[in-house]
Amino acid sequence: MLVLALVFALLVAVGTPVAIAMIASSGFVIWQEGIPLSLVAQRIFAGLQSFPLLAVPLFTLAGSLMNESGISERLFAFTRAIVGHIRGGLAQTAIIGNVFLSGISGSSIADTAATTRVLVPQLERSGYSRAFGAALSASAGTLGPIIPPSILMVLYAWQANVSLGALFIAGLIPGVVMAGAMATVIMILARIRNYPTSGAFRASVLWATFKRAIWALLMPVIIIVGFRLGAVTATEIAGIAALYSALIGIFVYRTLKWSSLPHILTTTARETAVILMIAGAASPFSWILGIEQAPQLVVQTLTAVSSEAWVILLILNVALLIVGMFVETIAVMIILVPILLPLLTTLQIDLVHFGIVLLVNLVIGQLTPPVGVLLFVSITIAKVTMGQILREVWPFFLGLIMALALITYLPGLSIWLPHVLGF
Amino acid sequence: MPASWLVRLDDGLGYAEDLFLGVAHAIIAGLVIAAVFFRYVVSDPLVWSEEFIVIVFTWMLFIGLSSGFRARMHLRIDALLVVLPGRWRGFLGVLAVIATLVTLLCLAWFGTQLCMTMYRSPTPMMRISSAWAIAAVPAGAVLSCIHILRHAICDGLNRTLWPDDLIGAAEEEAV
Numbered sequence: 001m002l003v004l005a006l007v008f009a010l011l012v013a014v015g016t017p018v019a020i021a022m023i024a025s026s027g028f029v030i031w032q033e034g035i036p037l038s039l040v041a042q043r044i045f046a047g048l049q050s051f052p053l054l055a056v057p058l059f060t061l062a063g064s065l066m067n068e069s070g071i072s073e074r075l076f077a078f079t080r081a082i083v084g085h086i087r088g089g090l091a092q093t094a095i096i097g098n099v100f101l102s103g104i105s106g107s108s109i110a111d112t113a114a115t116t117r118v119l120v121p122q123l124e125r126s127g128y129s130r131a132f133g134a135a136l137s138a139s140a141g142t143l144g145p146i147i148p149p150s151i152l153m154v155l156y157a158w159q160a161n162v163s164l165g166a167l168f169i170a171g172l173i174p175g176v177v178m179a180g181a182m183a184t185v186i187m188i189l190a191r192i193r194n195y196p197t198s199g200a201f202r203a204s205v206l207w208a209t210f211k212r213a214i215w216a217l218l219m220p221v222i223i224i225v226g227f228r229l230g231a232v233t234a235t236e237i238a239g240i241a242a243l244y245s246a247l248i249g250i251f252v253y254r255t256l257k258w259s260s261l262p263h264i265l266t267t268t269a270r271e272t273a274v275i276l277m278i279a280g281a282a283s284p285f286s287w288i289l290g291i292e293q294a295p296q297l298v299v300q301t302l303t304a305v306s307s308e309a310w311v312i313l314l315i316l317n318v319a320l321l322i323v324g325m326f327v328e329t330i331a332v333m334i335i336l337v338p339i340l341l342p343l344l345t346t347l348q349i350d351l352v353h354f355g356i357v358l359l360v361n362l363v364i365g366q367l368t369p370p371v372g373v374l375l376f377v378s379i380t381i382a383k384v385t386m387g388q389i390l391r392e393v394w395p396f397f398l399g400l401i402m403a404l405a406l407i408t409y410l411p412g413l414s415i416w417l418p419h420v421l422g423f
Numbered sequence: 424m425p426a427s428w429l430v431r432l433d434d435g436l437g438y439a440e441d442l443f444l445g446v447a448h449a450i451i452a453g454l455v456i457a458a459v460f461f462r463y464v465v466s467d468p469l470v471w472s473e474e475f476i477v478i479v480f481t482w483m484l485f486i487g488l489s490s491g492f493r494a495r496m497h498l499r500i501d502a503l504l505v506v507l508p509g510r511w512r513g514f515l516g517v518l519a520v521i522a523t524l525v526t527l528l529c530l531a532w533f534g535t536q537l538c539m540t541m542y543r544s545p546t547p548m549m550r551i552s553s554a555w556a557i558a559a560v561p562a563g564a565v566l567s568c569i570h571i572l573r574h575a576i577c578d579g580l581n582r583t584l585w586p587d588d589l590i591g592a593a594e595e596e597a598v
Contacts, residue, residue: 011519011522012499012500013500013503013515014503014515014518014519014522015499015500015501015503015504015512015515015516015519015584015585016499016518016519016522016523016584017497017498017499017523017584018497018498018499018500019488019497019498020497020522020523020526020527021522023526023530024522024525024526027526027529037529037533038533038534038536038537038540040529040530040533041530041533041534041536041537041557041560042537044530044560045481045534045537045556045557045559045560048480048481048484049477049481049556050477051473051476051477053480054451054455054476054477054480057448057451057452057480057483058451058452058455061448061452231463232459235455236455236456236458236459238455239452239455239456239459240456240459242452242456243452243456261449262445263445265444265445265446265448265449265452266441266442266444266445266448268448269444269445269447269448269483269487270444270487270490270491270494270496271496272483272484272487273444273483273484273485273486273487273488273490273491274487274488274491274496274497274498275498276484277484277487277488277491277497278498280484326500326502327500327502328498328499328500330498331498331500370501370502370505370506371500371501371502
């Protein structure tokens with residue numbers, strides 16, 4: 001196991017793509033043990049032969065089609081009509097808008113990019129600093145993978161063998177808790193910095209913007225109802241979501257052109273391949289970790305520290321936050337979940353609850369340097385420096401840590417709703 | 424000049440891969456929706472569809488692996504790279520490219536062996552040779568090597584796997 005970890009760490013450190021580093025390190029160990037190397041190719045291939053994983057390209061496609069239809073502008077106009085009139089209202093628009101935007105796209109990167117593009121210029125015109133706008137957009141983007149649909153949830157459900165429907169529903173309340181924490185941060189900042197309101201509340205504007213956004217707002221409803229009815233699989237729901245997005249974009253909003261479809265299909269296919277190749281490469285990697293009894297070692301080490309679930313969750317949270325600072329989100333999840341599963345089962349920690357805790361940790365990791373991908377996206381688009389955004393992002397980081405504590409220690413926030421809805 | 428035919432080959436393959444990825448993704452989405460329609464509306468399920476979709480999906484992923492190398496999109500951990508001076512980054516680039524090429528060539532070799540072994544074993548529903556699906560593994564690996572070689576020869580080893588501006592890469596991913 002030490003050899004596997006060393007070779008992997010070395011390759012990753014020199015900048016080898018994560019998927020290749022996983023294949024190479026597991027291949028090296030298998031070669032050392034004298035096992036035929038075709039096993040590596042066989043396990044990668046078998047790992048990817050999975051119908052549930054097809055939900056990844058299809059949900060990505062649905063999100064991309066909606067994005068291309070200019071849905072983010074419509075959603076932000078609608079949320080501005082709801083909260084714009086309160087102090088700091090335009091900043092609140094970013095948070096509430098992302099609650100809705102996350103219900104369409106499954107990716108925090110896409111959401112942050114859309115929020116930065118649409119809202120930072122508006123925020124700057126209203127007197128907020130550009131760095132604050134960038135920090136706000138990056139923070140609001142963390143809601144993407146927590147509120148369904150979510151690519152990370154598809155991967156976690158596949159790895160931990162839990163119901164994707166239950167996981168999707170479980171993310172709803174924690175998503176709202178995170179949004180609430182960030183909204184509270186804005187309320188405090190708005191009072192201290194005397195942020196402006198943006199216009200009076202007008203029911204007519206609210207109604208007009210609602211009508212323009214309604215078709216997009218219906219998409220999460222379709223997904224959740226689809227899961228609740230249980231007649232179709234997660235992959236089929238993702239397919240229906242993609243079809244719905246295409247039809248709305250082309251025939252209702254008329255902003256999606258037929259000619260842009262080939263490009264969207266190609267880029268989303270490539271993005272999916274890059275993500276899922278890590279999942280495939282993880283298959284021989286976790287096979288070795290399994291036969292070398294790494295999960296049992298984790299159980300023994302951590303249960304020797306404490307047998308209390310809350311202590312272990314605290315340790316895991318701190319460890320995940322630190323790992324998340326340095327390592328890319330999907331890689332952390334794919335490597336760690338198989339190792340942690342036996343520990344969670346031993347301590348009787350609900351796997352759906354842990355899935356949400358893990359994802360919240362990982363999205364917070366996307367907001368911390370040096371590998372905070374959401375910070376990079378936001379500073380690149382908003383054209384501010386890392387130093388400037390870091391000075392503005394920390395209050396949101398603290399808010400999200402408080403939300404993480406609540407989500408970790410009140411499991412009901414995650415598992416109550418799926419339970420009530422019969423998942 | 425050897426590089427010019429490599430560039431032409433690489434551009435041609437890149438174009439074909441983009442086309443393949445788009446068509447494969449459209450087939451997958453179309454068949455998943457058609458399967459729902461046939462099962463619930465026509466009550467005559469497409470029994471072969473799931474197996475066929477998974478084969479197309481496998482090809483899409485491995486051609487996507489290759490296309491990801493062409494676009495320098497593969498996920499890597501930049502923590503060390505962003506803090507190192509350019510000269511060191513160049514040195515690490517050499518190591519990363521060698522490790523990647525060796526791994527991909529092994530994957531192509533052992534993937535081909537696996538194809539030969541599984542050649543006579545039919546798939547459960549469509550009864551075609553399993554090699555049709557497994558062949559995606561060596562194909563994707565060989566195509567990846569061609570893209571890596573092109574970048575290595577034309578742009579230098581320190582820009583083969585990563586874009587010049589590591590931070591700008593985040594925006595490319597976002598777009």
